[in-house]
Amino acid sequence: MSNWADLTTGARIKHLRGTDLTQTQLAEAADLSLSLIQKAEQDRGELSLSSLLKIAAALRTDTAVILGQQAPRRGMSHDTRAALRQLSDSVHASALGDWDGLTDPSDLAVLTEARDAAGEAYWRGDTPKFTALGAKVLLEGRARHESAQGYERQQIGLVLATTYQYAASSAVLLGQRDLALAALTSARNLANDAGDPYVSALVESTLSWIHLRSARAARATAVAERAAARIEPSFSRPTTAQLVAYGRLMISAAVAASRGGNATMADDYLSQAHASAARLGHDTDLYGTHFGPTFASTEAVGIAVALGNHGQALRLASRTELPRTMPKLARNRYKLDVALAQVECKLYDAAADTLVDVGRDAPEWVRHQALPGVIGKRLAKVSTARVRRVSEAIGMPLFA
Template identity: 70%
Template sequence: MSNWAELTTGKRIKHLRGCDLTQQGLADVAGVSLALVQKAEQDRGELSVGSLLKIAGALKTDVGVILGQQAPRRGMNRGDRASLRQLSDAVHESALGEWEGVDDPSTVGELSKVRDLAWDAYWRSDTSKVSALAAQVLMEGQVRYAGATGAERERLGLVLASTYRVAASCATGFGQRDLALSALTSAKLLARDAGDPMMTALLESTLSWVYLRSAKTPRAVAVAERAALAIEPSFSKVNRPQLLAYGRLMISAAVASSRRDDESAADDYISQAHAAAARLGRDEALYGTHFGPTAAKAEAVGIHVALGNYGRALNLANQRDMTDLPKHMSKVARNRYKLDVALAQCASGLHDQAGNTLVEVGLDAPEWVKHQALPGVIGKRLAKVSTARVRTISELIGVPLIS
């Protein structure tokens, strides 16, 4: 990994492209200009997060690999690889009916509690715990589901669908797109049979995120928008699950639109998310998904950062009701938000603050941060001011930020 980290971003892209794919071919697959690919491989200028996502998707790799935070094929540590292998086995074997050895499955109530613990572990960025708990629910739940009828079958179907969804979310965070899609395929079948439109809507929100991480931004927007229209609430009558699912889908559409530099659409979607959050009045959770005023405000900061509206993002982040925001968020959501703030600080010339925020993230979520694109982007910008400072940050958080 150290040798890979010592290469420049341009050399990593060229290495990943190999001899079989020309620069024009990469540009065509990624949907970017030939000039952008040429400049990237020559290390001239900075790549936007959107361009990094497109190039990573075209090269079938993760952004962290291109930025040198992970090595190709061996980017994860041994524990993460073992956890994802366990998760993959559970996702595929449970769907295929490979349940040997499960003689006395847990009850629906017991499986529901374990499912909730798996989501709690996900929001703490505890991959090994997510995998172990999700594997238990998927294997035992499918055994019980096969013989269940009536209300018990519907309840089990929703527990299983939500568990496949947390498996998909975990896999997506590590760039395992195919595993995520497999899990979502099983989840959507179960949600359809259970007849719960809110579960179906939240599954589409996760699918939108999978497409976003795969640089398929038009599809990410379309999936979220279509699902939102299917459950659009009446704001005169409060249906809390409906408001939560709708608001989360509006955020998905807004984030994907911001990655397409479509500011008008992003503003429209985030306005709808704010309206849903205001109607809810407080943060709530449904099937492991959190939404409310806190989520809407934090996501708005990230959307403005993605659009390059750094001053607007910092003005929002510095508002009185935003200063304590991270205390009310999960570890993953909190650190996603802080990375957005750090990038806005860096772009606004607040280099010391940006460095301090990046250190806070790295110390709070050391394994999670290795799989994020923004630390590398921030590190390269800070290096123009002080490479010594960036190397110190790299040592503190255990992530190579510059070559």
């Protein structure tokens, strides 16, 4: 695609409409005439502000994107754009107390069930379903939390905190850092208000990840390290919650240190994560956060890749077995690390096969990852035909 700002307004509308909507469907969704949509895409005449706002709402985007002031996320489907808008609306509306019309919000049991289902959808990479369930929890949960007291208020607060944490993770995957930070601010406040130090620690783990995705490795390390220091377990009689939260924070710190090129710090944090995983003895999850021996082993592969130890990464991968219960997103993120290690070790066919495997397993999620493009560029230096075949197999261009 050409530079987004260099396209005409009509070309941008046509691109955003894509193959998900016909011109007739866009006209109906925007409550505008078909002829107006046709003229808009042909750049015949000027769109009124009212028409521009209606088209932006129907395309689930912002007017700034249509006008070329900011570019859209590459390859984002109409369903994902709609889900992102719903996610943004629910995060902000719930935080601001905008839940007019909710006269009988769901109780704790229903909210907990919806939160768990939302978490499962998140780990499957089903953004539309996650957003629909998450929006219900955030809006109804905040309304219920407002009048709840005692134990009920505490538990609803934890349900809300973990749902906001999921929302933050989903937002950052879609490149929406400001939305992620807004959601995480609500998560932190609710977790602190509920008085659960381990949920608060897991919120900080997500914050560390957001900083890492924003190329702030030093800050990501510091956030994880400070949070871990507050909950460091006694290894004589640790609880499951302590081991999960501490282990995840040590992984966060190790990953951040590896991205900053500090092998010594990365190894130290990783060894503590392995110790927590070994003490735990099995894979588990705490409020939807997964940790255990498998998680520590797969993250060790990614850390080796980040440090440039590609041979070591493949050796570690050869000893790592992925259980069938491993969440789809975690599994495919690990496989992208393996594919990068394979291409750096000149195992081009293996890297291509791994990338195809990821693309077919999580076609929408992979569009929002940076590693496929990096791997594609490496493959293209050897064979552009191979890259074209992989691109066709996973249904997306590996690089522009």
